[in-house]
Amino acid sequence: MSLSAERAEQLKLYLLEKIAQKQTSIVRKTAETFDVTLATVYRYLDRLEREGIIQKLKRDQYILITKTERFLLDRSSPIFSSEDAIYGQYVRPYLISFKANVRGIWDYLCGEIINNVIDHSQAEHLEITISQDYLNTCVQIADDGVGIFEKIRAYLGLPELEDAVGELFKGKLTTDSAHHSGEGIFFSSRLADEFVIFSSGLIFTHKRFENDKLLNELPTNGTIVRMTLSNFSKKKAKDVFAQYADTDSGFSKTQIPLRQYFESSPVSRSQAKRLCSRLDRFREVTLDFTGLDWIGQGFAHQLFVVFQNEHPDIRLLPVGMSEDVEKMIRHVLQS
Numbered sequence: 001m002s003l004s005a006e007r008a009e010q011l012k013l014y015l016l017e018k019i020a021q022k023q024t025s026i027v028r029k030t031a032e033t034f035d036v037t038l039a040t041v042y043r044y045l046d047r048l049e050r051e052g053i054i055q056k057l058k059r060d061q062y063i064l065i066t067k068t069e070r071f072l073l074d075r076s077s078p079i080f081s082s083e084d085a086i087y088g089q090y091v092r093p094y095l096i097s098f099k100a101n102v103r104g105i106w107d108y109l110c111g112e113i114i115n116n117v118i119d120h121s122q123a124e125h126l127e128i129t130i131s132q133d134y135l136n137t138c139v140q141i142a143d144d145g146v147g148i149f150e151k152i153r154a155y156l157g158l159p160e161l162e163d164a165v166g167e168l169f170k171g172k173l174t175t176d177s178a179h180h181s182g183e184g185i186f187f188s189s190r191l192a193d194e195f196v197i198f199s200s201g202l203i204f205t206h207k208r209f210e211n212d213k214l215l216n217e218l219p220t221n222g223t224i225v226r227m228t229l230s231n232f233s234k235k236k237a238k239d240v241f242a243q244y245a246d247t248d249s250g251f252s253k254t255q256i257p258l259r260q261y262f263e264s265s266p267v268s269r270s271q272a273k274r275l276c277s278r279l280d281r282f283r284e285v286t287l288d289f290t291g292l293d294w295i296g297q298g299f300a301h302q303l304f305v306v307f308q309n310e311h312p313d314i315r316l317l318p319v320g321m322s323e324d325v326e327k328m329i330r331h332v333l334q335s
Contacts, residue, residue, distance in 0.1 A: 007034070008044075013232070015044060016134055019054060019062045027060055053134045064133040069094070073126045080126070083114035090128050091139060101236045105191050105229060106139070108237055112184035113141045113225045121145030123222060136193075136230055144222040147199045163274060165204050166261045168197070171244075171254050172281050183251055191240050194228040206257055252283040259291035267296025272303040280311055290320030294328065301332040 003011065011034050018026040030041045045062065048054045054062045071090045079085045087110045095103050117126050123145030131138040152164035171186030189195040189206060197204040199222070229235075244253040262271065279285055287303075289295070308316060318329060 003034070003036070010034075011036070011041075011044060012048070013135075015041070015048070016053070016064065020064055020133075020135055025060070026062075064135065066131055066133045068129065068131045070130075071128045073128075075124050075126075081118065083111050083118060086114050086126075086128075087111060091130060094130050094132060094137065098231055102229065102231065102233050104237050105233070105235060106137075109188050109192060109227050109229075110139060110141070112188050113227070116148070116184065117141065117143045117145070117223075120151060121148070121223065132231075134231070136228055138226065138228040140224060140226045142222060142224040147221065148197060148223045149200045149202055149204075161200050161202055162263075165202050166274070167278070168204050169254075169256045169261055170278055170282075172251060172278065186251075186254070187241065187244075188227070190243075191235065191237060192227040192229050193233070194226070196226045198224040198226070206260060253286070254279075254282050254284075255286040255288060257288045257290070259288075262292075265292050265294050265296070266299045269298040269302040272299045272301075272307070276303065276307045279307070279314065282314065284315045284317065286317045286319055288320045289318060289322065289325050292325060293322055294324040297328060297332060300328045301335075304329055305332055 011030065014033065015026065015030055018029065023029070027038055027041045027045070030036075031038050045054070045056075049056055049062075052065055055065050056062050073080055073086065079089065087107070091106070091110050092103075095106050098106075114126070117123055121143045123143035125144050127140075127142045129138075129140040129142070131140075149161045149164040152158070152167055153161050156164070156167065158164055158167070168185055168189075171183060185197075189204075195205065244255075245251050256275070258266070258275075261275065266272065266275070304316065304318075308314070318325075321329070
């Protein structure tokens with residue numbers, strides 16, 4: 001019995017996802033999941049290979065075929081002054097077959113990051129790398145400018161570059177408030193499936209990397225922004241924006257992953273004061289403690305007692321707490 005067009009597409013995507021995940025026994029698992037014969041699964045694999053979507057390495061072992069294009073632009077080029085023109089000429093042609101919600105997210109992501117290069121980086125060159133397989137698209141935008149973390153550190157007068165990385169998690173941060181809202185990187189990092197900034201030997205990302213290979217890619221000059229999104233993503237930009245905005249005050253909520261903000265469990269008041277900087281710009285702050293085993297009494301007291309008493313109109317929402325973190329917060333609130 002032949003599969004319906006919808007069921008056939010589901011089988012195809014299932015196969016490709018298992019291949020991308022480097023799972024074993026994919027033929028047997030696919031046959032069992034879709035209640036088809038092994039021969040049927042092999043026919044689909046043969047077709048995917050003929051279409052140039054996968055490559056067979058050996059029996060029952062495949063990889064997705066990735067196609068990569070690179071473009072290098074010089075600031076002296078007339079197109080360098082327009083993020084829309086750069087995006088339209090070099091990136092959008094690779095996205096035209098995607099659904100409107102996916103194209104809309106890429107419009108936002110690339111527009112914001114390319115604009116940052118044009119307006120803030122002081123770079124002479126911009127390089128765009130587009131890597132695609134059937135499931136995902138990755139766009140990497142690199143420049144040879146001053147470096148985003150150094151730019152933020154100097155603008156805010158921060159003592160360390162690491163402090164500048166932390167400020168990006170909060171949002172509402174721009175070094176040119178007359179022309180920019182400071183929302184671009186905040187929302188971009190939440191719209192993309194993976195969003196990483198490499199600069200000055202440091203990384204900004206919501207996912208902590210354990211892979212040492214990435215450390216070898218860190219540029220000492222300029223900035224690299226790498227963004228990945230599923231070609232079949234169900235995300236809608238308006239839904240992501242709505243999570244952090246309300247109708248009265250716009251961008252009024254933020255969420256900070258503390259495991260990425262601090263290298264280890266925070267213990268001191270000075271660390272809490274650094275975290276609280278600029279939080280008075282929000283009405284609601286979600287503090288994600290996932291991955292932190294404990295926190296110090298001074299840190300907790302400064303954040304949940306001193307700062308909260310000084311800003312009673314700001315709602316602090318701790319989430320992802322371990323038992324010890326929760327105990328410490330209760331302790332300072334009851335003392």
